[in-house]
Amino acid sequence: MYNKYKSIHQWNSFQLLLLYYIAAIALSTILLSLPVSQQPGIDIPFIDIVFTAVSAISVTGLSTISIAGSLSTTGIIFLALMMQIGAVGIMTIGTMLWVMLGRRIGFKERNMIMTDQNQTHFDGMVKLIKNIAYLLLIVEALFFVILGFYFTTYYTSYSEAFLQGFFAVISAVTNGGFDITGQSLIPFQSDYFVQAITMILIIIGAIGYPVIIEIKEYVFRRRKQEQRFHFSLFTKLTTTTFFSLIVVGAVGIYLFDFNGLFKNIPWHESLFYTLFQSVTTRSGGLATMDLNVLSNTNHLFMSALMFIGASPSSAGGGIRTTTFALVLIFLFTFIRGGRSVKIFHREVYEVDLNKAVTVTIFAIIIVFSSVILLTILEPVSLESIIFEVTSAFGTVGLSLGITEGLSAASKIILMILMFIGRVGILTFLLIFRRKKEPAKFNYPKERMIIG
Amino acid sequence: MYNKYKSIHQWNSFQLLLLYYIAAIALSTILLSLPVSQQPGIDIPFIDIVFTAVSAISVTGLSTISIAGSLSTTGIIFLALMMQIGAVGIMTIGTMLWVMLGRRIGFKERNMIMTDQNQTHFDGMVKLIKNIAYLLLIVEALFFVILGFYFTTYYTSYSEAFLQGFFAVISAVTNGGFDITGQSLIPFQSDYFVQAITMILIIIGAIGYPVIIEIKEYVFRRRKQEQRFHFSLFTKLTTTTFFSLIVVGAVGIYLFDFNGLFKNIPWHESLFYTLFQSVTTRSGGLATMDLNVLSNTNHLFMSALMFIGASPSSAGGGIRTTTFALVLIFLFTFIRGGRSVKIFHREVYEVDLNKAVTVTIFAIIIVFSSVILLTILEPVSLESIIFEVTSAFGTVGLSLGITEGLSAASKIILMILMFIGRVGILTFLLIFRRKKEPAKFNYPKERMIIG
Ligand SMILES: [K+]
Numbered sequence: 001m002y003n004k005y006k007s008i009h010q011w012n013s014f015q016l017l018l019l020y021y022i023a024a025i026a027l028s029t030i031l032l033s034l035p036v037s038q039q040p041g042i043d044i045p046f047i048d049i050v051f052t053a054v055s056a057i058s059v060t061g062l063s064t065i066s067i068a069g070s071l072s073t074t075g076i077i078f079l080a081l082m083m084q085i086g087a088v089g090i091m092t093i094g095t096m097l098w099v100m101l102g103r104r105i106g107f108k109e110r111n112m113i114m115t116d117q118n119q120t121h122f123d124g125m126v127k128l129i130k131n132i133a134y135l136l137l138i139v140e141a142l143f144f145v146i147l148g149f150y151f152t153t154y155y156t157s158y159s160e161a162f163l164q165g166f167f168a169v170i171s172a173v174t175n176g177g178f179d180i181t182g183q184s185l186i187p188f189q190s191d192y193f194v195q196a197i198t199m200i201l202i203i204i205g206a207i208g209y210p211v212i213i214e215i216k217e218y219v220f221r222r223r224k225q226e227q228r229f230h231f232s233l234f235t236k237l238t239t240t241t242f243f244s245l246i247v248v249g250a251v252g253i254y255l256f257d258f259n260g261l262f263k264n265i266p267w268h269e270s271l272f273y274t275l276f277q278s279v280t281t282r283s284g285g286l287a288t289m290d291l292n293v294l295s296n297t298n299h300l301f302m303s304a305l306m307f308i309g310a311s312p313s314s315a316g317g318g319i320r321t322t323t324f325a326l327v328l329i330f331l332f333t334f335i336r337g338g339r340s341v342k343i344f345h346r347e348v349y350e351v352d353l354n355k356a357v358t359v360t361i362f363a364i365i366i367v368f369s370s371v372i373l374l375t376i377l378e379p380v381s382l383e384s385i386i387f388e389v390t391s392a393f394g395t396v397g398l399s400l401g402i403t404e405g406l407s408a409a410s411k412i413i414l415m416i417l418m419f420i421g422r423v424g425i426l427t428f429l430l431i432f433r434r435k436k437e438p439a440k441f442n443y444p445k446e447r448m449i450i451g
Numbered sequence: 452m453y454n455k456y457k458s459i460h461q462w463n464s465f466q467l468l469l470l471y472y473i474a475a476i477a478l479s480t481i482l483l484s485l486p487v488s489q490q491p492g493i494d495i496p497f498i499d500i501v502f503t504a505v506s507a508i509s510v511t512g513l514s515t516i517s518i519a520g521s522l523s524t525t526g527i528i529f530l531a532l533m534m535q536i537g538a539v540g541i542m543t544i545g546t547m548l549w550v551m552l553g554r555r556i557g558f559k560e561r562n563m564i565m566t567d568q569n570q571t572h573f574d575g576m577v578k579l580i581k582n583i584a585y586l587l588l589i590v591e592a593l594f595f596v597i598l599g600f601y602f603t604t605y606y607t608s609y610s611e612a613f614l615q616g617f618f619a620v621i622s623a624v625t626n627g628g629f630d631i632t633g634q635s636l637i638p639f640q641s642d643y644f645v646q647a648i649t650m651i652l653i654i655i656g657a658i659g660y661p662v663i664i665e666i667k668e669y670v671f672r673r674r675k676q677e678q679r680f681h682f683s684l685f686t687k688l689t690t691t692t693f694f695s696l697i698v699v700g701a702v703g704i705y706l707f708d709f710n711g712l713f714k715n716i717p718w719h720e721s722l723f724y725t726l727f728q729s730v731t732t733r734s735g736g737l738a739t740m741d742l743n744v745l746s747n748t749n750h751l752f753m754s755a756l757m758f759i760g761a762s763p764s765s766a767g768g769g770i771r772t773t774t775f776a777l778v779l780i781f782l783f784t785f786i787r788g789g790r791s792v793k794i795f796h797r798e799v800y801e802v803d804l805n806k807a808v809t810v811t812i813f814a815i816i817i818v819f820s821s822v823i824l825l826t827i828l829e830p831v832s833l834e835s836i837i838f839e840v841t842s843a844f845g846t847v848g849l850s851l852g853i854t855e856g857l858s859a860a861s862k863i864i865l866m867i868l869m870f871i872g873r874v875g876i877l878t879f880l881l882i883f884r885r886k887k888e889p890a891k892f893n894y895p896k897e898r899m900i901i902g
C-alpha cells in the first residue's frame with residue numbers, strides 16, 4: 001500500500017517536472033517570437049529564440065544575442081516572467097518531492113505538517129508552497145522598491161530606473177543571470193550597495209527552498225516557545241557546504257590571481273570582486289568584471305565551482321552542494337576504513353551515497369563528452385569551452401565571451417546541458433529507469449582486483 | 452584467525468610494494484649519477500636524474516632529458532634494467548596480492564594451487580611467480596633475437612643493431628616507453644613488422660599477469676584432458692575491456708582526425724597509425740608520429756584513454772580497465788534500477804564497486820588538482836598540460852613536447868603522479884587507512900536530497 005502510493009507519486013512528479021519545463025520552453029519560444037517582443041527592425045533567428053527560451057526557463061542566463069539590443073520592453077518583461085516560472089517550477093515540484101519522500105522517511109520523530117492521511121498531507125504541502133511563493137513575492141517587491149529608487153541616481157527617467165530595478169531583482173533572486181545593461185553588473189563595479197543586495201538575492205535563490213522553509217519554521221516555532229527545534233540533516237549539510245564553498249571560492253579566486261588582477265587594487269575592491277564572483281559562479285551568473293582578465297587557472301577553478309553549483313531544490317543547477325558533500329564524506333570514510341558515513345550525529349543511507357556518486361560520475365561524463373564535441377565544432381581555446389560547458393551544466397550563465405559566435409550544433413548541446421543541469425541528473429536518469437523487476441535468481445559473487 | 456592472517460598479509464604487501472619502489476628509485480638515482488652512466492662531457496642535473504629514475508621504475512617513459520644524447524651505453528643498459536625491475540615489481544607483489552586475496556575468496560569451487568596450509572600456499576605462489584618470470588624472459592630473449600637481426604638492415608654495426616633491439620624489446624614489454632632512437636618509433640613509421648611486434652609486446656606487458664597465468668593454466672589443463680576449465684570473472688572482464696578499449700581507441704583517434712591527418716593517406720597507414728596509437732596510449736608510451744599533428748579533440752580523447760590505462764597487476768598504470776568497467780556497470784545498473792550488478796553470470800561484490808568508484812573519483816581529483824597546479828607553473832596550452840598529467844598518471848609517457856621545458860616544481864608533481872599511477876590509487880589510499888575500529892554506537896539514519 002505505502003510503497004505503491006509512493007512510487008506512483010514519485011514517477012508522476014518526475015513526469016510533471018519534465019512536462020512543466022517542456023511546455024514552458026514552448027510557450028516562451030512563442031512569446032519571444034512575437035514581433036511585439038523584439039525591437040523594431042530586429043529579427044532574431046529561430047535557434048537564438050529557442051536558446052533564449054531554454055536559457056531563461058532553466059534560469060541559466062547564457063545568451064547568444066544581446067538582450068538589451070534585441071528585445072523590446074515587452075520582451076524584457078516576458079523574459080523576467082520566464083525566469084520566474086523557471087525558478088518557481090523546481091521550487092514547487094522539487095519541494096513537493098522533498099516533502100513526500102525526504103522528510104516523510106527521515107523525520108518520523110518530528111511533528112510534521114502532514115500526517116498519513118493523504119488529504120491533510122496534500123493540504124499541508126499546498127500551504128507550504130503558497131507560503132514560499134508569498135515569501136518570494138514579498139522579497140522581490142521589497143528589493144524592487146529599494147533598487148528602483150536607488151537606480152534613479154543611475155538612470156535619467158523613473159520608468160527606466162524601475163525597469164532596471166525590476167529586471168535586476170528578478171534576474172538575481174531567480175538566479176537567472178540575464179542582464180539588460182548590455183554588460184552584466186560591470187556598470188556597478190564600484191557600487192558595493194548594489195553588489196551586496198545582488199549577493200543576498202542570489203543566495204536566497206540558490207540556498208534551496210527546503211532550507212528557507214526550515215528557517216521559517218524555526219523562527220515561527222521559537223516565538224511560540226514550543227519544543228526544541230532541530231534543523232534537518234539536509235539543511236545542516238547543504239547550508240554548511242553552501243557557505244564553505246563561497247569562502248573557498250573567494251579565497252581560491254584571490255590566490256589564483258594573487259599576482260594578477262588583485263596585485264595593485266585596494267583590499268576592499270579585491271574583497272568585493274572575489275566574494276561577488278564566488279557567489280555568482282555557483283549559480284547566479286551575473287558578473288562585475290570581464291572574466292577574461294582572470295588567469296587560466298582561475299577559469300578552471302571557476303569551472304569546478306560552476307560544476308558543483310547550488311543547493312538542491314533551489315533556482316540553481318550543477319551536481320548540487322549535497323552531492324558534492326556526500327561524495328567527499330564517502331571518500332573520506334573510505335580512506336579511514338569506516339563502513340558507514342556519519343555527519344552531524346546522523347548516519348547517511350548508503351543508497352543516498354550511491355546516488356551522490358552516480359550523479360557525480362554521470363555529470364563528469366556528460367561534461368567531458370560535451371567538451372570533446374565543442375572542441376570539434378568551435379575554433380576557440382579549450383579553457384573557454386570548458387568554462388562555457390560547465391556554465392551551462394551549472395545553469396550559471398557566465399562566459400568567456402564565445403556564446404554569440406557558437407555554431408547551431410554547439411547551441412543545441414548547450415541547451416541540452418542547461419536542461420539537464422536544471423532538472424538535475426537524478427531526475428534526468430530516472431526518466432530512463434525501468435520498472436524494478438525482482439531478480440529471478442542470484443548469481444554467485446566473485447571478487448575483483450580494482451586499480 | 453583467518454581474518455587476522457589476511458589483514459597482516461595485506462598490510463605487509465602494501466608496505467612491501469612501497470618499500471620496493473622507494474628503494475628501487477634510490478638505487479636507480481645512484482646508478483644514473485655515476486659518471487660511467489653518462490656520456491662524456493654531459494652532466495645531467497640532479498632533478499633530471501631523479502625524474503629519469505622515477506620514470507623508469509614506474510615504467511612511464513616521460514623524460515626531461517634526451518636519453519640518446521645523455522646516457523652512455525652503460526647508462527642505457529642500467530635504464531633497461533630499471534624498467535625491468537619496475538615492471539616485475541608489480542608483477543610479483545601484485546600477483547601475490549591477487550593470489551592471496553582475490554582468488555582465495557572467489558574461487559573456492561576451483562581446485563587451486565594453494566591450500567589452507569600457509570606453507571603450500573606460499574610455495575605455490577613462488578612457483579607461480581617464477582613461472583611468469585621465466586615466461587617473460589623467454590619472450591624477451593626470443594624477440595631480442597628477432598629484432599636484433601632485423602635491425603641489422605637499419606644499423607651499420609651488429610652491436611648497434613642488437614643494442615637497439617635489446618632496448619626496444621625491454622621498453623615495449625615492460626611498457627617502459629623510453630627510446631634511444633631520439634624520436635621514439637618514428638624511424639619505423641612505415642615498418643609494419645616492427646610496429647606489429649611492438650604492439651604484441653606492449654599488450655603482453657599491459658594485459659595483466661593474472662590473465663597470462665590463467666591462459667597458461669588453460670593451455671596446460673586442456674592438454675591433460677582434466678575437468679572443464681573456467682576463466683575467472685576477473686580475466687573475462689579485464690580482457691574484454693582491454694581489447695574493447697583498443698578498438699574504441701583506434702576508431703576514435705581515426706574519427707577525430709578524419710578530416711585531418713587521415714584524409715590523404717592510404718588506408719593501411721591510417722590503420723597502423725590509429726591501432727598503434729590506441730595500443731600505446733593505454734600504457735606503452737611509444738609513438739610512431741609527432742602527436743602534435745593530431746587535433747585538440749584527439750589530444751583530449753587520448754588523455755581519457757591514458758587516464759583509464761592498462762589492466763591491474765600489469766606493467767601499466769591509470770585507474771585500470773577493471774575499475775573503468777565496474778564503474779560503467781555500476782552506472783548502467785543504477786539507470787536500470789537494479790540493485791546488484793551481474794556480469795558473465797556472476798555477481799560483483801558491492802565492496803568492489805565502491806572501491807572502483809572511489810578509485811575513479813580520487814583519480815579525477817588528483818588529475819584535476821595537478822592540472823590546476825601546472826597551469827600556474829607552466830606558460831603552455833591547457834591541452835598539453837592535461838595530456839602530460841594524464842600521461843604521468845597512466846604511466847604512459849607520451850607527451851606533446853613540454854616535458855623538457857618544465858619547472859622543477861612541475862617535475863616533482865609529475866613524479867608523484869607517476870608513482871601513484873604505478874602503485875595504484877587503492878594501494879596509495881590504503882597507506883593512510885586507519886585500523887578499523889568497531890563503531891561504539893549507531894547514529895539514526897536520515898535521508899538526503901541528491902542533485
Ligand atoms: K544563472
Ligand SMILES: [K+]
Nearest residue numbers: 511628736847
Ligand atoms: K609507459
